[in-house]
Amino acid sequence: MAELLKKLADLEKLSAPLEPNQDERAHYFQQVKNWSDHYIANIDKIDSFYDKLPDTSKLSIDEKQHSIEELLDIYHTEVTETGIVPSHGGHIGYIPGGGIYLSAIADYIADVSNEYAGMFYGGPGAVTIENELINWMKGVFRFPESAVGNLTSGGSIANLIALTAARDFHGVKNEKVTSSVIYLSEQVHHCTQKALRIIGLEDAIIRYIPLDEKWRMDATILEQTIKQDKAEGLYPFVVLASAGTTDTGAIDPLKAIGKIAQQHNLWYHIDGAYGGFFILTDRAKDEFEGIEMADSLCIDPHKGLFLPYGLGAVLIKNKEALFHSHHYTANYMQDALNEDWPLNPADVSPELTKHFRGLRMWLPLKVHGLAPFKACLEEKLYLTDYFREELVKRGFKVGPEPDLSVSYFWFPVTENENQNQNENENQNESESEFNERLMDEIHKDGRIFLSSTRLNGKYVIRMAILSFRTKKHTIDTCLEMIDRCLERVRN
Numbered sequence: 001m002a003e004l005l006k007k008l009a010d011l012e013k014l015s016a017p018l019e020p021n022q023d024e025r026a027h028y029f030q031q032v033k034n035w036s037d038h039y040i041a042n043i044d045k046i047d048s049f050y051d052k053l054p055d056t057s058k059l060s061i062d063e064k065q066h067s068i069e070e071l072l073d074i075y076h077t078e079v080t081e082t083g084i085v086p087s088h089g090g091h092i093g094y095i096p097g098g099g100i101y102l103s104a105i106a107d108y109i110a111d112v113s114n115e116y117a118g119m120f121y122g123g124p125g126a127v128t129i130e131n132e133l134i135n136w137m138k139g140v141f142r143f144p145e146s147a148v149g150n151l152t153s154g155g156s157i158a159n160l161i162a163l164t165a166a167r168d169f170h171g172v173k174n175e176k177v178t179s180s181v182i183y184l185s186e187q188v189h190h191c192t193q194k195a196l197r198i199i200g201l202e203d204a205i206i207r208y209i210p211l212d213e214k215w216r217m218d219a220t221i222l223e224q225t226i227k228q229d230k231a232e233g234l235y236p237f238v239v240l241a242s243a244g245t246t247d248t249g250a251i252d253p254l255k256a257i258g259k260i261a262q263q264h265n266l267w268y269h270i271d272g273a274y275g276g277f278f279i280l281t282d283r284a285k286d287e288f289e290g291i292e293m294a295d296s297l298c299i300d301p302h303k304g305l306f307l308p309y310g311l312g313a314v315l316i317k318n319k320e321a322l323f324h325s326h327h328y329t330a331n332y333m334q335d336a337l338n339e340d341w342p343l344n345p346a347d348v349s350p351e352l353t354k355h356f357r358g359l360r361m362w363l364p365l366k367v368h369g370l371a372p373f374k375a376c377l378e379e380k381l382y383l384t385d386y387f388r389e390e391l392v393k394r395g396f397k398v399g400p401e402p403d404l405s406v407s408y409f410w411f412p413v414t415e416n417e418n419q420n421q422n423e424n425e426n427q428n429e430s431e432s433e434f435n436e437r438l439m440d441e442i443h444k445d446g447r448i449f450l451s452s453t454r455l456n457g458k459y460v461i462r463m464a465i466l467s468f469r470t471k472k473h474t475i476d477t478c479l480e481m482i483d484r485c486l487e488r489v490r491n
């Protein structure tokens, strides 16, 4: 017994650092506060892209003790000063979000209290917060009260959950898979194809529906294709529309697709990961007509509500379809089960224990109210206009007017008169090459980060304006940078 007591006393002492005392906590906190104040104060002065890789040896786990000061220094140079700076307003390449400060505070609170947001029984307060956020989004997207939803880690998992429900609703399994048809647009986000593989639908038939000149799914061709597939004895079961494509910012004709889905008994999924929250703006809200017809919807607060990475959401009308794969009980969970309690997040997601991620959305919405979010989204739409107009003034060609805040542009190389087909292709190639070199220069400059894509084989430079920190001055810096890079490529 004495030996056991001594062992426990020793271990208690050795493990004590895991509960820092108040002075130690104050010290950590002060260091982190200094670092974050400095980081935010300088965010406009640093580059938004560092063409540099981290020194792995500084980041590997050596099982030794280090001071918080040393680690913050390492974090600064090896993490924040490598690659893209996602919190920078100059990140207008891939779809950004920024990461608002109050979410960081909320994460801190969520982590200190470590509230459990998997089951109502364990964390009724935390789960209520998450359910209230789902309810709010149901209202925003005009989903019925009976719809359910989940806060996921991001849009990919939200789409995965929705497609699983679609699969289960239609009982697509076994030999039915190879005759079941999924309708997508070429511009669909690639997490969709990943999700289909994960959920065992790799061998289902995928029809890519052609797009119109604004990169929107052609609803007429969709309907024709469905009819043809039915006539051939196939089983059309799901159509996926985008409310804001990642590459071109296009919103598919949501209402027309919704009607077709209804008529042909297809599960209608809408991916609004990038664009969904623009429904809050006066300018773009009408574009979302028909979103309420969806059976399931994916939205990404870590994009459209400017939250730091780690929060997506899915809304689903048919609870039973969602429960089929995700609701499961185990003996050790018996205390946690009660039919009368509100929805358990764990019953509508592959996750059981998870980060209490709802707080990072709840706190900023409660502190700021909705108005600044709306204004910031509206600002992004007008900044997109401004950027495009300034590019045109400089001789750039721009893509069709986007529905939202993603667009693309390229610099035309001098055109010959009376080209034949061959010359046209060469022309395209040299134009692509020129713009590729321009992109390289832009990445070398690093002040503002843009990305590129290929549309119909043509290389174009892409802008995605969504960070809450992107302002008019950011676009002005970007234009100045583009002017300079263009000079360099031309000489």
Ligand SMILES: *Cc1c(COP(=O)(O)O)cnc(C)c1O
Pocket: 095, 153, 154, 155, 156, 157, 159, 189, 191, 242, 244, 245, 246, 271, 272, 273, 274, 275, 300, 312
């Ligand atoms: C970003 C995006 C996704 C994937 O979401 P993650 O949050 O990155 O997992 C899916 N669809 C669209 C349209 C997106 O823009």
